[in-house]
Amino acid sequence: MKNQTYTILTQKILVFLMLNIFIITSIFPLSAKADLFSFGIKDEIELGRQFDVMVRSRLPLIEDPEIKNYVEEMFQKLLKQAPPQPFDFKVAVLRDSAMNAFAAPGGYLFLHTGLIMNMDSESEVAAVLAHELAHATQRHIAGRIEHGKKMTALTLVGALAAAIFGQGEAKGAGVAGSMALGQSSMLSYSRADEDEADQIGFKYYVDAGYKPEGMVDAFKKMQRRQWATGRSIPAYLSTHPSISERIKDIEARVRQLPKAIQNRKEDNAQFWRIQTLITAKYADKELALARFNEILQSGTEQQKCLAKLGMAIVLSRQNKVKEANEFFNKALQCSPNDNMAIREFGIFNYYKGNIKEAEKYLNLALAKNPRDILTNFYYGRLQADNGNLKEAEQLFKEVLRYLPNDPDVHEAIAKVFGSKGEMFKANLHLAYSYVYQNNRKKYEAQLVKLKELAKTQNEKDETDKIENIMTERKKYIR
Structure with missing residues (x-):
């Protein structure tokens, strides 16, 4: 679930991710010289590690132990529901007011303080985190990168810029060539990616013991925030199901659950x-x-x-x-x-x-x-x-x-x-x-x-x- 109201800070994060991809692809043997772009587990782990270094070098992270421990415990409850993974998963808290969380390559997840501040329960925060965890376990970012097999490293960076920000913003950043702009759609999360993240994230979330309705409430809050700010969905979400459709899908999943699970109580x-x-x-x-x-x-x-x-x-x-x-x-x-x-x-x-x-x-x-x-x-x-x-x-x-x-x-x-x-x-x-x-x-x-x-x-x-x-x-x- 990507935030409907991206902040400048969040945009910077994604720009730095693009730059990291360029750095990593210039180091790995999977570079453009081979005219093929295979992106394996080791590549993803190294990219995620470099991305984490970048975040810690440029962006304000919360080191408060009480906050860190709380988020880590919530994340571990969700992670225990996932099958064995090739990544050493880590979660960090960014000091930023956006109602957002996002998954980086290699098992690195980031949760914004604004998500906790603007939700009304732990279950709502966990719902967003579960969705992002599903993107990570299903390696959706790696899948998007692998779809660019015939793209050079620099073109890949430009394509990501165009996919995330739209062509105008990518040109303004000075990192996108004409070929990249033409192929940017290859690297955005697909509708199938989002459907899978919704479905698998919901399973992690419910199996972790959370109140199912919390995911519905979280989506609705994101939708209200979009309406309140008057901002449109970011360009890279334009091909995804609308948030209204996704709310209906989750509500349908909730209704299929046993009443005992539907009626779970929560202590906040x-x-x-x-x-x-x-x-x-x-x-x-x-x-x-x-x-x-x-x-x-x-x-x-x-x-x-x-x-x-x-x-x-x-x-x-x-x-x-x-x-x-x-x-x-x-x-x-x-x-x-x-x-x-x-x-x-x-x-x-x-x-x-x-x-x-x-x-x-x-x-x-x-x-x-x-x-x-x-x-x-x-x-x-x-x-x-x-x-x-x-x-x-x-x-x-x-x-x-x-x-x-x-x-x-x-x-x-x-x-x-x-x-x-x-x-x-x-x-x-x-x-x-x-x-x-x-x-x-x-x-x-x-x-x-x-x-x-x-x-x-x-x-x-x-x-x-x-x-x-x-x-x-x-x-x-x-």
Whole structure:
């Protein structure tokens, strides 16, 4: 199910995918020289890996462990329903307001924060993810690429541009030749692809235990978003069944299911919590406040409690300290045992310099959930600030096991190693921080220092490792 309201960010993703295809096809032996374009599993895996590098080099991904874990668990429920696959499937969360999710080659899936923010239940989000998973398991992108056997690599890139954006936009991007424009229809998802993704995705979705009607509701929300924005279906969807047809098809499938499955109940408590976090931390501040105010007027009691926490987080983002503090207290009065509210209040106090209050609430949060990654990270920062470097180091190392690409964690442990006089480790983690910030200029300056400090073979190997990581990312970083 492709989003009806593509954002500029989403368009950039697809442009970068085209560029990656060009890069990969110029490396693989399946290049244009053979005048044949076979696209095997290994090729697809490498293309997906390169695409993932590109996304992480150019686009904002969510590293919040609570959000990542939630999406991963939802995805794994769906993936368990699929037959054995040749791919090591991965799902990531993009910070973007589009109601969208998409499958890249090689088992890489991306879900936009806007999908979670704009749906009303986990089942609706899972429905979109299941549809994209079906595109991936059926290798629809690879199938479209293989249909271009007699196309050169560059023509393939142009054809994809034309298929995705339409001929005008492809010409504007400067990547499509006349041959590519003429053959672009070969590379768009076919009607059969979409029908198959609907059918197989629905099976994954129902077998995972979700409420079948949720897929109908998800499609209808996509349709309403299209009407509300007044935007037409993207060019590459023009040959697909209309969304109205697809809704009717899914409704028919739902009616064929046993009543026990049709009438499944769902618990959206965790979904509401994650939706609150995403809206409060990553949505436009004014829109987030408006949404939480609406919930405070008409939501359930549980939703109202979460909305108070959401209001507190947004107000703290606006640096309205007094108002934020009031809403944190309201949230804690409403749900005194809510570990998320306790943790977020501790983090709020940490940033406002209220160290005693920060320590109090972070300790409370740890007592309730010693494995909470975010709590451990901020408790580690407290320990580092207090000079307890050994404890801070252990906490940060544990956090890095779960968040190996988080620049803030690398920066924090770099400071600890610096304070301990372990300068190679300090500079290594600072370099990783710049890599994951996609700050090429600072990274390159840091690499010079790192090479000067590397004396042992292990240190030289570590330097080579990070240099290789950055080399791959350089071609995408602005």
